[in-house]
Structures are given as structure tokens and as C-alpha cells.
Amino acid sequence: MGLASGRLAAVLVPTREMLRPRAVLADLVGHLTLRFPPAAQGYNLLQRLAYLFVVAVALPVMIVSGLAMSPAVHAAAPWTGDLFGGRQSARSAHFLGALALALFFLVHMAMLLLHQPLRRLRLMTFGPGKDRS
DSSP, X not given: OHHHHTHHHHHHSOOTTTTSHHHHHHHHXXXXXXXXXXXXXXXXXXXXXXXXXXXXXXXXXXXXXXXXXXXXXXXXXXXXXXXXXXXXXXXXXXXXXXXXXXXXXXXXXXXXXXXXXXXXXHHHHHOGGGXXX
């Protein structure tokens, strides 16, 4: 639904201003020094790139490589294995996709714990309308 409505692209694709060298540097320095912009400003550049990578690269690779590894799918559609150069390559791609998702999760949790964890959990659970802090 987010893809069809354009909301996904509006939220995840970086704007021109975000891609300017000065803005990229400021975002990197902000993350490295653990100074983050207010949540009301939406996702910053690094967040958008991370989510875009997960949604547009890692998850599709996981799904397609998982199908390519399946003996039943491979028997019915042998070309699925050819997408990766064989079933072993599909396993490698699947493993790398799983590694990317695990790293994304770990960094996500670390950032949550470093930056107002109780407030962030409340926002994720109840939404911005219920935030009283």
C-alpha cells in the first residue's frame, strides 16, 4: 500500500538537500557524536538509506534467494537458481541478506537504547499523539 500510494518513496527516498555534502557530513557527525535531530523532523539521511536498503534490497534478496534455494521451486522454475548462478550462490546471497538484516536490527536497537529509550518505545507503541514528554 505504501508503494502504491507513494508514501514509501516520500518517506524513504532522500531529498536533494539531504544529499548535499555539507548535510551528509553534518548527519554523519551527528550520528557519531550521538546528537540526533528531533523525531518530529522525520527520518534523516542515514535512517532513510538504512530503511531503503532493507526494504528495496535486503528483503527482496532474502525472498528471491529463499525461493531459489527451495528444491520444489527450483524444480518447477529452474531459472530461479540461475538468477544467482546456482543454488549455492543463492544460499550465499541468503546468508548475506540475513547478516545485513541482523546488523540492521542490532544497530537499530543500539540507537534506540542510546537515545531516549523509554520515550522511543512509547512513540513506537502508541504513536506521536500519545507522547507526553
